[in-house]
Amino acid sequence: MLLAIDQGTTGTTCLVVDDELRPVGRGYRELRQYFPRAGWVEHDPLEIWTSVLDAAREALGAAGVVPGDLAAIGITNQRETTVVWDRRTGAPIEQAIVWQDRRTAERCEALPYNLIRGRTGLVPDPYFSATKLEWILARSSRPQAELAFGTIDSWLVWKLTVGGAHVADVTNASRTMLVDLEAGEWDDQLLALFGVERSVLPTIVPSSGVVGEARLFDATVPIAGLAGDQQAALFGQGCFDEGDAKATYGTGSFVLVNVGGAHRPPPAGLFRTAAAVAPGAEPQYALEGAVLAGGAAVQWLRDGLGVISDASEIEELATSVDSADGVVFVPALTGLGSPHWDPDARGLITGITRGTTRAHLARATLEAIAFQVADVLDAFPGALEVLRADGGATANAFLMQFQSDLLGCPVEVAADAEATGLGAAALAGIGVNVWSTTDDVSRLIRRGARYEPRMSSAEANARRDEWRHAVERARS
Numbered sequence: 468m469l470l471a472i473d474q475g476t477t478g479t480t481c482l483v484v485d486d487e488l489r490p491v492g493r494g495y496r497e498l499r500q501y502f503p504r505a506g507w508v509e510h511d512p513l514e515i516w517t518s519v520l521d522a523a524r525e526a527l528g529a530a531g532v533v534p535g536d537l538a539a540i541g542i543t544n545q546r547e548t549t550v551v552w553d554r555r556t557g558a559p560i561e562q563a564i565v566w567q568d569r570r571t572a573e574r575c576e577a578l579p580y581n582l583i584r585g586r587t588g589l590v591p592d593p594y595f596s597a598t599k600l601e602w603i604l605a606r607s608s609r610p611q612a613e614l615a616f617g618t619i620d621s622w623l624v625w626k627l628t629v630g631g632a633h634v635a636d637v638t639n640a641s642r643t644m645l646v647d648l649e650a651g652e653w654d655d656q657l658l659a660l661f662g663v664e665r666s667v668l669p670t671i672v673p674s675s676g677v678v679g680e681a682r683l684f685d686a687t688v689p690i691a692g693l694a695g696d697q698q699a700a701l702f703g704q705g706c707f708d709e710g711d712a713k714a715t716y717g718t719g720s721f722v723l724v725n726v727g728g729a730h731r732p733p734p735a736g737l738f739r740t741a742a743a744v745a746p747g748a749e750p751q752y753a754l755e756g757a758v759l760a761g762g763a764a765v766q767w768l769r770d771g772l773g774v775i776s777d778a779s780e781i782e783e784l785a786t787s788v789d790s791a792d793g794v795v796f797v798p799a800l801t802g803l804g805s806p807h808w809d810p811d812a813r814g815l816i817t818g819i820t821r822g823t824t825r826a827h828l829a830r831a832t833l834e835a836i837a838f839q840v841a842d843v844l845d846a847f848p849g850a851l852e853v854l855r856a857d858g859g860a861t862a863n864a865f866l867m868q869f870q871s872d873l874l875g876c877p878v879e880v881a882a883d884a885e886a887t888g889l890g891a892a893a894l895a896g897i898g899v900n901v902w903s904t905t906d907d908v909s910r911l912i913r914r915g916a917r918y919e920p921r922m923s924s925a926e927a928n929a930r931r932d933e934w935r936h937a938v939e940r941a942r943s
Contacts, residue, residue, distance in 0.1 A: 468536050470526065470688070470894050472519055473888040474544045474619050475696065476500070476565065476718040477766070479515070480630060481522040482536075482885060483530035486901055488911035490885060491532025493837035494522035501562065504802065506569040510542040510560035512550045515619065516626050523683065523920055528536040533693035534686035540627070540768055541679075541692030541895030543699035543887050544619035546642045551607075551667075552622070554615050557630055558770030560606045560607055563619075564599040565799045567719075567759060571598035572810040578660070585732075586649035587641070588648045588739030593905040594757070595845035597644035597728040601661045611664040618643070620693050621669045624679055627690060632679030635669040636693035637750075642740035646671070649737065650728065651750065674698070694743040696887050701753060702743045703890025704855045704881060705912040707905045712851055714840055714870075715887065716860035719804070722763035735848045736806025743890070744904050745897050756805035756843030761836045762860055774825045782863045784814065785830035793818035793937060795933060796831040797837075797941040806846040815941040833863065837870040838934045853877045864916070872922035875929065882913035 468491075471482040477500070483492035493829045495516035496817055501509040527534065547566035552559045565568070571593045575694055577773040578591035578598075601615055607614070617625065618639045624632050640646050640653075645663065646652040653668055672678045697715060701723045709727035714720060725742060733739040733754055742751040760767075765781055768774040775781055795817050797803075802810035816828070821913065845850060853876060860866055861880045871878040883889060893908045895901075920927075 468530070468538060469693070469901065470523060470537050470540045470891045471888040471895070472523065472540065472542045472623065473885070473891060474519060474542070474623060476517060476545045476567070478597055479518040479522045480885065480888055481519070481526040482888045483493065483526050483532060484889065487907065488889055488893060490883060490889070492526040492528070492532070494525025494529065495545050496522045500565065509566040509799070510565055511561040512552070512563045512622055515563070516624070519623060519651060527613070534683045534688060537688045538901055539689050539691035539895040539899040540681055540683070541891030542623055543691065543696050543891035544623065544639070546618060546639055546695035546697065547594055547596050548619050549596045549603065549616070550601065550619065550622045551614055551616050555614055559857070560609070560614065561603050563699070563759065564603065566594055568599065569593045569801055569810050574598050574601070581929035582656070583644060585831040586647055586654055587644055588642055589642070590738070590810055591644070593810060594804070595642060595644040597657070597661045597663070600663060604662065612666040615669070616667045617669050619687070619917050620695070624690060624693070627681035627683065628679040629682055633669045634672045634678050636672055636674045637741045638674055638695040638743050639693070640671045642695060648741065651741070652783050654838040654873065673746065675894040676746050677898060687929065688826050689899060692891050692893070692896030694891060694894055697723055697755065698741070698743040698753070699890035699894070700857055700887040702893055703886035703888070704857060705909045706855065707909065709817055710849070712815060713855040716761055716836065716856065716900050718762045718825050720758035720836060720840050722756045724847055726752050726754055728752065734846050734848060736808065737824040743894055746887045754847060756846060758836070758839040758843060758910065759802065759804040760800045761797040761839070763800060764796070764832050764835060767798070767800060768829065774828060781829050781833065782865050784826050786865050788824070788826045788830060791822065791831040791834060792827050793820070794823055794827045794831040795937040796828065796835045798835050799941050803938070803942065805843045807938070809942050810890050813943045817937050817940065833866045834869060836860065837866060837873050837929070840870060841873040841931065851876050853879050855881065857881040857884060857885055867916070867918045868921065871918040871920045871935070873927055873929065875920050875924060878918045880915040880917070882915040
């Protein structure tokens with residue numbers, strides 16, 4: 468048995484996974500987000516830790532196993548979210564700054580674009596960890612040698628090993644804006660740019676293989692898999708070959724395409740990032756596009772407007788009308804991500820009339836998620852044969868069908884929406900020889916519903932034009 472810890476933006480899911488890569492126990496705990504100012508998004512690192520323990524306990528109980536039955540632990544996590552803690556006490560010195568946070572937008576405008584783009588494969592944006600870390604360190608009078616920095620994988624490994632391991636896997640490290648992507652190491656010029664000393668940094672480790680011994684309740688269990696959530700989903704979807712593509716529909720929507728070992732610069736609006744690989748494999752990379760508000764737009768309908776009382780209601784509400792009746796929603800709630808990277812864009816709803824109802828707004832919200840993913844895929848080179856989809860929103864048949872219609876290609880949904888957690892389990896399993904190769908993992912991956920395009924290309928193009936006009940207004 469394996470334990471997969473999937474620590475996400477809005478909650479923590481833990482899965483107990485058997486040697487057929489099947490979840491046999493699941494636990495979940497919602498995670499509170501804090502919004503102290505406009506554009507600021509924070510988490511309490513200790514609440515994250517508590518959510519992991521509670522979800523793990525629930526998953527183990529549901530599976531009927533005890534921690535001593537586990538062969539290994541795999542961790543996948545919300546990326547870029549930044550934690551700094553005291554090395555001696557393990558106490559965070561600030562709230563964690565979440566990947567959605569935009570407080571460092573002005574700082575990013577002053578950064579050397581070409582240096583960061585060429586060295587890291589990223590762009591200067593508040594999304595990434597470096598300016599978050601710089602902001603926290605600037606507020607502290609403590610010597611950096613007394614502090615530890617990490618993304619959420621680092622924080623959880625530290626807590627699980629009781630301070631015994633301070634590590635970050637290569638996929639999470641590649642999202643900090645502090646790593647030379649080709650070398651896979653912290654870059655001295657970038658560290659100097661952000662005023663970061665090496666003493667505060669974790670050791671960069673592979674995504675698969677034992678990195679420490681966790682003390683989980685009453686047992687010691689090796690931690691053998693680490694990957695950022697999107698790279699874990701790419702692995703969990705079996706996208707091991709160049710050209711394989713997946714989209715994960717969560718709080719944000721993230722599209723990754725495996726580009727193998729290619730060192731080509733990324734197209735405008737996309738990132739080049741490290742992919743998770745099995746032990747001993749050559750480094751692989753992925754092109755990535757990030758939509759900042761996917762499921763977050765649905766949450767806003769629920770929590771901000773009260774249009775729905777539960778996210779599960781949105782499909783029935785959206786399909787109660789034949790169309791959005793001209794309503795277009797651009798959910799730039801924290802700016803726009805790929806391919807625009809415009810932190811100053813603001814949310815926009817157009818086409819409202821006296822006849823507009825909450826059903827039209829619900830439908831426009833689901834359509835907006837698909838429109839944004841289609842915008843990202845437009846920036847990828849080459850034609851897409853099939854898009855593999857995972858994440859909670861893939862249960863929404865309307866969204867998946869509309870996505871296929873916009874793209875003009877099939878959308879193939881994972882049989883289990885928890886592809887991210889299964890990817891972490893697969894990395895951990897290979898890391899302790901539950902499975903030997905990615906071929907072994909591929910044979911275990913199960914596919915679910917497949918959606919074929921039904922909309923004519925002319926209609927799809929007309930809808931896309933309508934969307935693009937709305938996006939330009941949101942950016943103006």
